[in-house]
Amino acid sequence: MAGVESPERREHLFKVLVIGDLGVGKTSIIKRYVHQLFSQHYRATIGVDFALKVIHWDRRTLVRLQLWDIAGQERFGNMTRVYYKEALGAFVVFDVSRSSTFEAVSKWKHDLDSKVHLPNGGPIPAILLANKCDQNKETSRQTHSHLDQFCKESGFVGWFETSAKDNINIDEAARSLVEHILSNYKSFHAEENDVGTVKLDQAALQAESKSQCC
Amino acid sequence: MAEKLPSEFDVVILGTGLPEAIIAAACSRIGQRVLHIDVKNYYGGNWASFTFSGLLSWLEEYKQQPNLPEESTAWKDLLDKSEECLLLNRKDKTIQNIEVFCYVSQDSENNIEEVGALRKNPAFVTYGDSTDAQDSAEEPPCQEIHSLDTSGSEISSHPNNNTDPDTTVETGVPDVKLEMQTQSDVTSSSTPPLDTSEGDNVKLSTEETLAQKSAKRKITYSSIVKEGRKFNIDLVSKFLYSRGSLIDLLIKSNVSRYAEFKNVTRILTFQNGKVEQVPCSRADVFASKQLTMVEKRMLMKFLTFCLDYEQKAEEYQDYKDCAFSEYLKTKKLTPSLQHFILHAIAMVSETASTIDGLRATQHFLQSLGRYGNTPFLFPLYGLGEIPQCFCRMCAVFGGIYCLRHSVQCLVVDKESSRCKAVIDSLGQRITCSYFIVEDSYLSEETCNNVCYRQISRAVLITDRSVLKSDSDQQVSILTVPPMELGEPTVSVIELCSSTMTCKRDTYLVHLTCVSARTAKEDLEPVVQKLFMPYAETEIESEQENELEKPQIFWALYFNMRDSTGIDRSSYEGLPSNVYVCSGPDPHLGNEHAVKQVSRVHFNQLFPKEEFCPPAPNPEDIVYDVDDTQLQDAGFTSSSEIKAEAAAAEQSVGKALMAETLQPKLGKVKMARPVLGKVKMARPMLGKVESKSKDQICTLLST
Numbered sequence: 009m010a011g012v013e014s015p016e017r018r019e020h021l022f023k024v025l026v027i028g029d030l031g032v033g034k035t036s037i038i039k040r041y042v043h044q045l046f047s048q049h050y051r052a053t054i055g056v057d058f059a060l061k062v063i064h065w066d067r068r069t070l071v072r073l074q075l076w077d078i079a080g081q082e083r084f085g086n087m088t089r090v091y092y093k094e095a096l097g098a099f100v101v102f103d104v105s106r107s108s109t110f111e112a113v114s115k116w117k118h119d120l121d122s123k124v125h126l127p128n129g130g131p132i133p134a135i136l137l138a139n140k141c142d143q144n145k146e147t148s149r150q151t152h153s154h155l156d157q158f159c160k161e162s163g164f165v166g167w168f169e170t171s172a173k174d175n176i177n178i179d180e181a182a183r184s185l186v187e188h189i190l191s192n193y194k195s196f197h198a199e200e201n202d203v204g205t206v207k208l209d210q211a212a213l214q215a216e217s218k219s220q221c222c
Numbered sequence: 223m224a225e226k227l228p229s230e231f232d233v234v235i236l237g238t239g240l241p242e243a244i245i246a247a248a249c250s251r252i253g254q255r256v257l258h259i260d261v262k263n264y265y266g267g268n269w270a271s272f273t274f275s276g277l278l279s280w281l282e283e284y285k286q287q288p289n290l291p292e293e294s295t296a297w298k299d300l301l302d303k304s305e306e307c308l309l310l311n312r313k314d315k316t317i318q319n320i321e322v323f324c325y326v327s328q329d330s331e332n333n334i335e336e337v338g339a340l341r342k343n344p345a346f347v348t349y350g351d352s353t354d355a356q357d358s359a360e361e362p363p364c365q366e367i368h369s370l371d372t373s374g375s376e377i378s379s380h381p382n383n384n385t386d387p388d389t390t391v392e393t394g395v396p397d398v399k400l401e402m403q404t405q406s407d408v409t410s411s412s413t414p415p416l417d418t419s420e421g422d423n424v425k426l427s428t429e430e431t432l433a434q435k436s437a438k439r440k441i442t443y444s445s446i447v448k449e450g451r452k453f454n455i456d457l458v459s460k461f462l463y464s465r466g467s468l469i470d471l472l473i474k475s476n477v478s479r480y481a482e483f484k485n486v487t488r489i490l491t492f493q494n495g496k497v498e499q500v501p502c503s504r505a506d507v508f509a510s511k512q513l514t515m516v517e518k519r520m521l522m523k524f525l526t527f528c529l530d531y532e533q534k535a536e537e538y539q540d541y542k543d544c545a546f547s548e549y550l551k552t553k554k555l556t557p558s559l560q561h562f563i564l565h566a567i568a569m570v571s572e573t574a575s576t577i578d579g580l581r582a583t584q585h586f587l588q589s590l591g592r593y594g595n596t597p598f599l600f601p602l603y604g605l606g607e608i609p610q611c612f613c614r615m616c617a618v619f620g621g622i623y624c625l626r627h628s629v630q631c632l633v634v635d636k637e638s639s640r641c642k643a644v645i646d647s648l649g650q651r652i653t654c655s656y657f658i659v660e661d662s663y664l665s666e667e668t669c670n671n672v673c674y675r676q677i678s679r680a681v682l683i684t685d686r687s688v689l690k691s692d693s694d695q696q697v698s699i700l701t702v703p704p705m706e707l708g709e710p711t712v713s714v715i716e717l718c719s720s721t722m723t724c725k726r727d728t729y730l731v732h733l734t735c736v737s738a739r740t741a742k743e744d745l746e747p748v749v750q751k752l753f754m755p756y757a758e759t760e761i762e763s764e765q766e767n768e769l770e771k772p773q774i775f776w777a778l779y780f781n782m783r784d785s786t787g788i789d790r791s792s793y794e795g796l797p798s799n800v801y802v803c804s805g806p807d808p809h810l811g812n813e814h815a816v817k818q819v820s821r822v823h824f825n826q827l828f829p830k831e832e833f834c835p836p837a838p839n840p841e842d843i844v845y846d847v848d849d850t851q852l853q854d855a856g857f858t859s860s861s862e863i864k865a866e867a868a869a870a871e872q873s874v875g876k877a878l879m880a881e882t883l884q885p886k887l888g889k890v891k892m893a894r895p896v897l898g899k900v901k902m903a904r905p906m907l908g909k910v911e912s913k914s915k916d917q918i919c920t921l922l923s924t
Contacts, residue, residue: 054618054619054620055618055619055837055838056618056840057479057614057618057840058840059840060840074840079614079617079618079620079621084227084622084623084624084625084627086265086623086624086625088265088610088611088613088614088617089265089603089607089610090480090481090607090610090611090613090614091614093603204484204485204720205482205483205484205602206482206483206484206485206593206594206599207478207482207483208469208472208473208478208481208483
């Protein structure tokens with residue numbers, strides 16, 4: 009969606025949502041991925057809309073990933089449209105040690121698909137994260153094929169077993185999602201329709217106050 | 223999801239309209255524990271905006287008695303001897319006289335639905351009639367003109383009314399519409415969709431496909447329903463003054479990061495049966511072909527005077543007590559200019575005083591040129607976005623949200639006459655220090671002495687603009703003065719598809735006035751002057767003038783209660799720590815909503831606190847390991863998580879605010895873009911900044 013073309017380099021800014029039930033480790037995943045931090049101590053996410061990860065994708069591409077946490081407070085399932093608006097990809101997270109969080113995955117995916125879509129009308133790419141895999145001794149083959157099947161049926165582009173604690177598969181999952189976003193981007197970026205939209209911000213305001221005379 | 227709410231808050235807010243959303247954000251921002259709930263399953267109350275199917279569901283809701291969730295009465299046991307209860311209203315009575323008219327045919331299509339994604343196989347979508355049997359998206363095809371009122375007459379003959387609010391408002395699934403240009407490339411447009419598992423009605427005849435290709439502007443009811451998600455239809459129609467209090471608040475609080483706007487491009491006026499554009503910037507005035515050279519000078523002179531009229535008291539001293547319209551007559555202005563100034567610039571009534579007229583003209587002029595050629599902005603996706611932006615801010619700072627949830631009664635301490643708790647719709651007792659409530663939730667007993675006014679509203683979907691121009695993407699406001707004395711002045715807002723409120727090749731028109739009678743009685747004369755009903759067969763060219771009028775595909779009229787301007791003392795028996803927010807007012811701007819909560823409510827609640835200080839930029843927030851060790855709540859034990867997380871939010875929330883909310887600037891700067899070209903002081907939603915700076919300011923005062 010936002011790409012700035014220079015003769016050689018491209019820069020992208022992608023909004024990615026991280027959704028899932030309370031306590032599945034959404035914030036931990038983001039902190040691990042963006043800040044290389046992990047803490048056992050749980051804290052509801054306060055005051056933060058998103059975390060930003062800058063990826064030097066290849067020599068010609070820079071990707072800035074905005075990871076939007078749901079405010080833990082929206083956990084009663086009533087997300088504002090503001091949250092979903094213009095997202096290009098999503099992680100849906102569940103906790104492998106709590107089956108109820110897996111049961112909620114379909115609901116989250118449905119909510120996601122109903123509130124946001126790509127410019128061509130299709131669903132945005134979503135990856136399922138089976139988090140806290142460090143707590144499950146091993147995943148059976150059966151679980152694997154079950155999840156493969158589930159992703160197919162629910163329209164996920166893939167799934168990863170992750171652990172924010174042990175830093176397992178988080179970079180890989182993000183990489184996979186960005187690949188999907190980039191391939192979508194190539195097919196529809198020409199359809200941008202933001203000509204003449206106005207953003208209000210304080211930087212512009214300051215500039216304005218200097219140049220204004222009334 | 224069906225968790226219990228925490229049982230203790232500082233502030234409980236009922237209703238998610240603009241004033242409630244602003245106060246919620248303001249309270250949460252200063253560390254108050256906020257519970258924000260709404261009995262509806264959508265945000266915004268009467269400030270909401272809806273997709274087309276969402277709007278139809280909303281209409282259904284008023285037609286039928288909404289199925290309110292069973293409310294437990296066990297709460298009576300929760301009351302102490304020293305407490306009494308104050309019951310709240312259970313039925314919304316703010317909308318009346320709903321009438322719907324559909325002028326486009328839909329005979330050939332019986333089972334129209336909003337187009338949805340293929341849920342099971344998102345592989346490919348094609349333009350065409352791939353109608354998922356999406357249970358939630360069915361829309362009533364009205365075969366003829368129907369009208370309904372809240373007493374329950376029919377809106378349509380639709381057999382399958384879905385009343386589950388969970389699935390009706392946002393019907394779930396992405397559009398499959400491809401852009402027109404690419405349509406021809408999709409060779410499969412006449413082949414059945416890949417996934418037929420859900421589409422039992424996919425019968426796409428070749429003739430239909432051909433017809434679609436040849437007459438690409440042909441609009442049917444089914445095409446409106448299918449692309450229903452392209453519509454965002456506001457219940458209230460307002461603009462934001464570029465220098466109004468809402469814009470200032472959005473910027474000051476950083477809530478603006480959640481919204482984007484379109485410039486309103488034209489101010490129109492209706493004079494001698496014709497729609498004309500009003501020149502209002504210096505550039506417009508001089509480019510205008512309607513005005514003579516002499517008129518241009520007169521207009522410029524007068525507007526320049528209005529900009530700082532206070533300094534030139536001698537100019538209007540003698541007319542202070544006269545009507546502004548009378549005063550204009552003394553200013554050597556031609557009748558046409560007087561009309562422009564009175565109706566399109568000041569937008570005041572014939573009887574408004576000179577001072578009010580001058581003040582309104584000044585407000586208009588001051589807002590001019592900040593972002594564009596007119597003084598107004600309109601939010602992308604509709605005004606209904608704005609309350610949600612404030613709700614998001616509240617949630618980000620710890621506010622808890624729960625829709626389809628209400629309060630049955632307030633628990634009032636007999637001795638202090640203060641509200642100490644509320645009983646929610648599930649019968650749970652929730653203590654709070656303050657209760658803020660939107661007027662419509664108050665019971666009849668409480669509002670016995672309250673006298674409400676009404677707003678008349680109409681919403682039209684039309685095929686072209688009321689005033690043709692080079693661009694089909696215009697956002698216009700037209701003020702239609704009363705045709706006869708005593709009739710209301712009608713404000714007409716016309717939105718184009720790039721505002722993201724209507725589908726391509728259509729316009730969304732909002733009419734608003736202070737009610738004299740029912741909405742239809744008030745507004746239909748204006749609708750008839752400006753528009754004509756859609757005619758299936760093209761009218762021949764002999765009636766060329768008539769063809770200039772936009773045609774109406776679909777129309778809705780309703781009255782909305784105006785609960786502004788009610789003195790607090792009119793409410794009976796309200797505890798002193800209960801604050802009432804009003805619903806929308808009929809005026810164009812949002813000044814009332816902002817002032818009510820910032821100057822009145824917030825000041826009374828927290829006189830020493832700052833109102834909506836700027837939220838830190840996400841980029842500037844640095845996570846420290848130390849920070850995260852400040853508290854120790856359960857991370858692993860699943861059963862404890864809910865309770866502890868909630869507790870942690872609340873007990874530690876405030877202590878943490880100081881710690882986390884001060885952005886630790888400069889410690890570890892997040893990697894900024896190295897590429898020189900992109901300026902992204904606030905990287906938002908993937909949009910590249912700097913557009914507003916390209917807006918050329920054509921200030922009158924320069």
